[in-house]
Amino acid sequence: MNGYPTEYDQYQPMFWQAAVSGVIGIAMMVAMGAWALSMVRKALKGEDVEFPL
Numbered sequence: 001m002n003g004y005p006t007e008y009d010q011y012q013p014m015f016w017q018a019a020v021s022g023v024i025g026i027a028m029m030v031a032m033g034a035w036a037l038s039m040v041r042k043a044l045k046g047e048d049v050e051f052p053l
Contacts, residue, residue: 039051
């Protein structure tokens, strides 16, 4: 007996899904921040910056 109700077992996959999507979201934010920082550095150096919009 682990002390948890049996209904708890169905919520465990949702925790892992949320954890994985959170890690992916943070990784995407870091990548976009690095890209934006590189664009700003290029612009400050006076190089041509082309935005993909």
